[in-house]
Amino acid sequence: MTQKATFYHAGCPVCLSAEQGLAHALDPAAYDVEIVHLGEAPGRIAEAEAAGVESVPALVMGGQPFHINFGASLADVKGAA
Amino acid sequence: MTQKATFYHAGCPVCLSAEQGLAHALDPAAYDVEIVHLGEAPGRIAEAEAAGVESVPALVMGGQPFHINFGASLADVKGAA
Numbered sequence: 001m002t003q004k005a006t007f008y009h010a011g012c013p014v015c016l017s018a019e020q021g022l023a024h025a026l027d028p029a030a031y032d033v034e035i036v037h038l039g040e041a042p043g044r045i046a047e048a049e050a051a052g053v054e055s056v057p058a059l060v061m062g063g064q065p066f067h068i069n070f071g072a073s074l075a076d077v078k079g080a081a
Numbered sequence: 082m083t084q085k086a087t088f089y090h091a092g093c094p095v096c097l098s099a100e101q102g103l104a105h106a107l108d109p110a111a112y113d114v115e116i117v118h119l120g121e122a123p124g125r126i127a128e129a130e131a132a133g134v135e136s137v138p139a140l141v142m143g144g145q146p147f148h149i150n151f152g153a154s155l156a157d158v159k160g161a162a
Binding site for chain 1 (some may be wrong): 085098099102103106108109110111112114140141143145147148149150151154
């Protein structure tokens with residue numbers, strides 16, 4: 001039984017590094033990782049915001065947001081979308 | 082063959098949440114995770130700093146530092162140690 005983990009990013013270099021380094025490093029036996037590019041899926045910005053995401057890249061697991069380094073604020077992503 | 086991942090923290094609530102949520106979520110088949118409490122092991126602060134760690138909690142994987150949320154700056158940890 002896997003748990004859902006959602007990795008939100010916006011295509012920035014910091015985002016890609018976190019995706020390669022961290023999002024893909026999660027235990028596949030325990031986590032089902034979905035990668036969401038908020039620039040390409042602006043309709044999901046509200047969902048990220050509701051989960052407590054303030055900047056990207058961020059990983060939401062078990063309802064908790066983990067901000068990884070700093071690529072862009074969610075406000076900037078919204079402005080660009 | 083596992084790769085080394087080092088999770089640096091300082092015992093703060095944000096650190097513990099990241100340890101439980103993220104450090105323990107890494108694929109055990111791919112990563113050998115070491116948990117380092119810099120408050121209890123101040124001798125390893127220099128090593129964290131050399132890896133690019135600026136704040137805790139942080140995870141260093143493949144030579145790259147990933148800062149997860151923000152608990153305390155490394156300067157504060159050094160001041161307290």
